[in-house]
Amino acid sequence: MPQQITIGLFGFGSVGSGIYHVLKKKQIPRIHLKTIVVKSPNKPRSIDSKNFSYRAEDILEDTEINVVLELIDDAQAAYTIVKKALESKKHVVTANKKMLANHFEELVALSKKHKVSLLYEASVCGSIPILRTLETSFAYDNLKSLKAISNGTSNYVLTRLFQKLQPFKDIITDAQKHGFAESDPTLDIDGWDSKFKLIINNYHAFGVLNTPEEILNLGIRHVKPEDIEFAKEKNFSIKLIGHSNLDEEGLTAYVAPQFIPKTEALTSIDFENNAVEIDAEFAHQHLLKGKGAGSIPTASAVLSDLVSLFDDYCYGYSKARQQSAEFNDEKLIKVYMSSYDRKDLKPIKFETEILCGTQKHLQYKIGKISVKSLKQQTADLSSELFVAVFPD
Ligand SMILES: NC(=O)C1=CN([C@@H]2O[C@H](COP(=O)(O)OP(=O)(O)OC[C@H]3O[C@@H](n4cnc5c(N)ncnc54)[C@H](OP(=O)(O)O)[C@@H]3O)[C@@H](O)[C@H]2O)C=CC1
Numbered sequence: 196m197p198q199q200i201t202i203g204l205f206g207f208g209s210v211g212s213g214i215y216h217v218l219k220k221k222q223i224p225r226i227h228l229k230t231i232v233v234k235s236p237n238k239p240r241s242i243d244s245k246n247f248s249y250r251a252e253d254i255l256e257d258t259e260i261n262v263v264l265e266l267i268d269d270a271q272a273a274y275t276i277v278k279k280a281l282e283s284k285k286h287v288v289t290a291n292k293k294m295l296a297n298h299f300e301e302l303v304a305l306s307k308k309h310k311v312s313l314l315y316e317a318s319v320c321g322s323i324p325i326l327r328t329l330e331t332s333f334a335y336d337n338l339k340s341l342k343a344i345s346n347g348t349s350n351y352v353l354t355r356l357f358q359k360l361q362p363f364k365d366i367i368t369d370a371q372k373h374g375f376a377e378s379d380p381t382l383d384i385d386g387w388d389s390k391f392k393l394i395i396n397n398y399h400a401f402g403v404l405n406t407p408e409e410i411l412n413l414g415i416r417h418v419k420p421e422d423i424e425f426a427k428e429k430n431f432s433i434k435l436i437g438h439s440n441l442d443e444e445g446l447t448a449y450v451a452p453q454f455i456p457k458t459e460a461l462t463s464i465d466f467e468n469n470a471v472e473i474d475a476e477f478a479h480q481h482l483l484k485g486k487g488a489g490s491i492p493t494a495s496a497v498l499s500d501l502v503s504l505f506d507d508y509c510y511g512y513s514k515a516r517q518q519s520a521e522f523n524d525e526k527l528i529k530v531y532m533s534s535y536d537r538k539d540l541k542p543i544k545f546e547t548e549i550l551c552g553t554q555k556h557l558q559y560k561i562g563k564i565s566v567k568s569l570k571q572q573t574a575d576l577s578s579e580l581f582v583a584v585f586p587d
């Protein structure tokens with residue numbers, strides 16, 4: 196158990212500055228923030244520039260620093276930092292889901308080899324303690340499904356679009372101002388960020404480790420006013436969902452917008468809030484909800500990881516040890532797709548076509564298709580097709 200936590204912090208953006216202020220406010224005994232490393236020497240800062248260094252070695256080669264907080268927006272640079280930190284036997288707390296999803300196995304193995312903790316609660320659903328909950332409360336229950344609204348930016352955009360018609364890019368600008376969006380917001384709106392989070396969730400919930408390449412991610416970029424009108428008329432909301440379902444045929448997992456009946460709890464999750472709906476064999480249904488993005492709420496998850504180091508906390512990965520579920524993308528799902536141009540609907544071939552229709556100038560069709568086929572058929576689409584999962 197470390198007697199003293201001496202922190203080296205990488206990044207002073209939305210999350211990095213958040214944890215700085217939280218630590219300053221809490222003044223926790225035996226926790227000392229020693230060094231902050233950022234990238235750009237000439238950037239205006241909210242605190243004195245003498246607080247900053249620009250050399251990673253100032254943290255990585257400082258033997259007094261025993262904990263690295265990795266809170267930067269560059270997944271490749273983060274990988275290099277985290278790898279070196281673990282190899283130097285420093286504990287790591289990170290919020291970087293893109294880095295984790297791409298290097299999961301290697302980094303977890305490194306942390307075990309060097310007997311240090313690698314914690315990342317903030318990487319999935321901001322302030323919601325989902326990973327700790329899966330690890331502790333559901334470690335020996337059998338999870339049947341996990342549905343997550345895990346991207347605050349997309350949920351913020353959809354909430355605003357359902358409130359009133361407004362330009363998509365103006366809402367993204369607001370999400371950036373609030374510090375919710377990734378530096379590259381296409382990660383948010385095209386479902387990549389949700390996919391990285393789904394990969395992390397799946398490992399803790401089902402013991403299945405997917406690669407980013409094998410998971411379908413569809414986003415909300417092409418949602419149109421008529422799609423929203425259609426949803427409202429039918430008493431649905433539209434949410435971007437990371438959906439994982441385990442049955443005797445294996446684990447089906449994908450990220451896509453979904454039409455959700457207004458009677459379901461997930462429809463009430465608005466703005467940057469996130470939620471995770473779990474269905475487990477013994478515990479039945481649970482819903483965790485809370486702020487999924489933003490400076491201070493995300494910092495709270497970083498803080499909880501940090502203080503847990505006093506108890507030598509590290510993840511047990513019990514599901515990975517217990518289960519050997521196979522990933523299965525052959526499952527058929529019911530899908531809605533729409534475009535102003537009927538030609539855009541043609542290239543996607545359903546297994547079974549159920550319905551074709553129009554909503555003002557919008558053409559749509561609904562049918563059944565396997566997750567695998569949908570992934571293959573939407574891979575190189577250049578059209579403005581909006582695709583969403585439709586309830587059975
Ligand atoms: N924003 C949010 O709500 C959430 C973000 N996350 C994750 O947290 C991480 C940080 O996000 P966020 O705070 O929003 O990002 P920001 O863009 O607000 O800040 C990024 C920070 O990283 C620094 N940085 C970038 N590259 C380097 C480098 N090579 N060495 C040192 N510092 C570097 C930047 O330095 P400089 O200031 O000099 O430009 C900046 O301070 C990301 O992985 C993100 O996905 C997770 C949950 C929620």
Ligand SMILES: N[C@@H](CC=O)C(=O)O
Pocket residue numbers: 318320321345346347348349375376377383388487488489
């Ligand atoms: N960009 C992300 C930040 C938190 O992970 C989001 O919008 O959810």
